[in-house]
Amino acid sequence: MHRNIELYEFLVENSWQITEQWYQQLDDLDESSVYSTQDTVTINSLKEKNQEFVMQLHKIFNTEEKSFFEKFEEWTVNLAKDQKHLDTDVHYVVREFYRTQDIYLSYIQTFYKQNQDKLEIDQFFTWSNIVRKVFNLSVYIYIDEANKNTLKQIAAQKEMINELSSPVILLQNNVALLPLIGDIDTARAKLILENTLAQSAKLGISNLCIDLSGVAIIDTMVAHEIFNLIKALKLLGVSSTLSGIRPEIAQTAIQLGLDFEEVHTAASLAQALEKITKG
Known part of the structure; x- marks a missing residue:
């Protein structure tokens, strides 16, 4: 006891x-x-x-x-x-x-x-x-x-890192920038898609420049997620432009058979913004 x-x-x-x-x-x-x-x-x-x-x-x-x-x-x-x-x-x-x-x-x-x-x-x-x-x-x-x-x-x-790693930056005249930097795996690519759609709708943008100059490698799934993002943005009435695509990424996209015909592209961020502002 x-x-x-x-x-x-x-x-x-x-x-x-x-x-x-x-x-x-x-x-x-x-x-x-x-x-x-x-x-x-x-x-x-x-x-x-x-x-x-x-x-x-x-x-x-x-x-x-x-x-x-x-x-x-x-x-x-x-x-x-x-x-x-x-x-x-x-x-x-x-x-x-x-x-x-x-x-x-x-x-x-x-x-x-x-x-x-x-x-x-x-x-x-x-x-x-x-x-x-x-x-x-x-x-x-x-x-x-x-x-x-x-x-x-x-x-x-x-969650904070993910939000900071895919920030939609409002520039002017309903134009915004999405700078992507570092390695992008499938999980991060899905978060980028979700965050970008939410921020784009919230900011009411009409044109979004997705800059890939800070991304070295993109695999099959990530490439598809980026194209899915562009398609989803189009449904929201947002026109997208890809800029800063590295040669190796372009080569990967071609090997995957991804169709760039309806995707606006530019060699650099400066060129992309210039195209967008000139309409």
Whole structure:
């Protein structure tokens, strides 16, 4: 049996001492870590969160195990979503979980020694094991939330990069430019198609110059996506002009049997814009 009201009351009585001892042991020199802060408000917030965690942890000793873990898991998920901790490298946060665990177990050990005459050693091991179980769960939940946060940030960054990598730049008289730069794979080509159509409709352009001078290689699928883009733009009432086509890209297009007969082309961006403005 892990429950013990005397132990529970002992830990509650020493709660703030546990938190203060944890904070006094902090020695973090990495400025990216939330634990290195010198800001009083942030320091107090760290102590309060540690204290909240400790107070939740105490409940294992006066609550049925299944009921405790159900409520504790829900509470810990919310705690793990704290943005300041999510912005701190995972290994720093995990380190502090286990630092707190060591301190917490030392208080259980103290209680055991004070009551050794009426407690069995197995009781101490039972308490230690269930505390480790709680901390392992906490670490797992935090790492899981940190991973979700990282994936979310990567997705947002990727979306931003994709938007920036296919910007429709409005010039004048409803004329716009789509400068394509770097390697274009099939996935990026599809995003370019989607973003370009959306931006063209939003900007209300009538002529779009698609400049390929910054693209070195185009494969079969990408070439087809570019032609699909031109066809889709035509349906929106947007006239397209391809400029800056490299010789190797032109050769690839010919080998693929792509029909340039209805596609406006120009050797350079300057020539393309000149053609468009002259109508």
